[in-house]
Amino acid sequence: MKTCIVGAGAIGGFLAAKLAQAGEEVTVIARGAHLEAMQKNGLKFLGAEGEESVIRNLRAAGTASEAGTQDAVFLALKAHQIESVAPGLRAMFTPDTVVVTLQNGLPWWYFRRHGGEHEGRRLASIDPNGVIEASIEPDRIIGCVAYPAAEVVAPGVVRHVEGNRFPLGELDGSETERAKRLSEALTRAGFKAPVIPDIRAELWLKAWGNLSFNPISALTHATLVDICQNPHTRDLAASMMREAQEIAGKLGITFRVSLEKRISGAEKVGRHKTSMLQDVEAGKPLEVEALVGVFLELARLTGTPAPHIESVYACARLLTATMEAEGVCFPPVGGPKPSGSPRKEAGPGAGALRQAS
Numbered sequence: 001m002k003t004c005i006v007g008a009g010a011i012g013g014f015l016a017a018k019l020a021q022a023g024e025e026v027t028v029i030a031r032g033a034h035l036e037a038m039q040k041n042g043l044k045f046l047g048a049e050g051e052e053s054v055i056r057n058l059r060a061a062g063t064a065s066e067a068g069t070q071d072a073v074f075l076a077l078k079a080h081q082i083e084s085v086a087p088g089l090r091a092m093f094t095p096d097t098v099v100v101t102l103q104n105g106l107p108w109w110y111f112r113r114h115g116g117e118h119e120g121r122r123l124a125s126i127d128p129n130g131v132i133e134a135s136i137e138p139d140r141i142i143g144c145v146a147y148p149a150a151e152v153v154a155p156g157v158v159r160h161v162e163g164n165r166f167p168l169g170e171l172d173g174s175e176t177e178r179a180k181r182l183s184e185a186l187t188r189a190g191f192k193a194p195v196i197p198d199i200r201a202e203l204w205l206k207a208w209g210n211l212s213f214n215p216i217s218a219l220t221h222a223t224l225v226d227i228c229q230n231p232h233t234r235d236l237a238a239s240m241m242r243e244a245q246e247i248a249g250k251l252g253i254t255f256r257v258s259l260e261k262r263i264s265g266a267e268k269v270g271r272h273k274t275s276m277l278q279d280v281e282a283g284k285p286l287e288v289e290a291l292v293g294v295f296l297e298l299a300r301l302t303g304t305p306a307p308h309i310e311s312v313y314a315c316a317r318l319l320t321a322t323m324e325a326e327g328v329c330f331p332p333v334g335g336p337k338p339s340g341s342p343r344k345e346a347g348p349g350a351g352a353l354r355q356a357s
Contacts, residue, residue: 003072005074014150020057029061029063029067043157044156069094078103078104079290082103093140115172142170143199145205171199208241213274214276215312216236223270238259240308241263243299247298280330283327288317292309
């Protein structure tokens with residue numbers, strides 16, 4: 001299977017390394033120093049158990065046209081990065097090419113092939129101008145949830161932290177040969193990748209925690225265990241999750257774990273920083289719309305009050321605006337100022353640095 005990973009960062013690089021090791025024909029699309037390092041030296045992969053390997057049997061490209069046509073395209077970019085690259089992705093498409101989405105939060109295609117009363121509706125908070133929808137036909141898409149955590153530790157070097165689950169499913173819940181082939185390829189690479197009948201419920205389960213833990217961590221600079229063990233932030237996270245649970249219920253979604261178990265699961269991860277906190281410390285754009293704003297869009301659609309989500313969203317949007325206007329970044333305690341950044345430092349970070357998926 002010819003496979004392209006668009007966005008060979010932490011999760012994308014992890015996928016690329018394992019698929020290539022399993023003998024798949026893999027191309028990665030990246031940019032800057034990360035791309036240059038992979039083109040020159042291959043992709044260095046650091047396993048969670050301490051093993052090291054250099055993956056040389058993959059291609060590293062800067063554009064979709066350079067990558068050429070593919071059987072499967074994995075979108076491993078963050079949600080707010082997709083719009084700018086979506087039109088160019090068509091250079092990789094044949095009539096049978098599938099697109100596997102790996103974004104946190106809920107995707108722009110949520111109501112495509114949904115079958116409910118909102119069938120065909122575009123989530124404007126994710127795809128405000130309709131560019132993504134116009135570039136990637138819904139029939140190509142297979143949904144996927146990325147549970148692992150990984151990090152890019154240097155250009156061309158990716159470390160796996162923990163986890164190996166990538167459940168996937170067709171948008172209409174059907175069982176197809178193409179989904180089975182993807183599952184088999186991922187399984188050969190060492191992942192747990194079952195084809196499940198309700199990919200939206202699985203997306204909600206992960207997004208349920210991201211909705212609360214990501215913005216709270218970005219605003220407080222706290223790790224997952226800190227948020228969960230502080231009674232005030234634990235209560236805030238629970239309140240946001242209860243509001244989301246009510247929204248989900250109106251959309252026919254039932255969670256397979258309890259709210260308390262979901263929070264306890266996050267607590268057990270320990271001093272693990274969320275992806276949004278990582279972005280704060282690096283001075284990168286935050287996934288506020290994909291992880292928080294989309295739930296307010298669905299709250300309005302379903303007529304569900306969500307005051308706690310609204311409040312945290314307002315604070316996260318202000319944080320984003322402040323970072324953009326003032327050029328502020330927050331390096332971790334004991335860590336260096338991000339290289340090549342002229343932005344001014346403002347306050348310490350907290351805890352151990354890890355990239356959450």
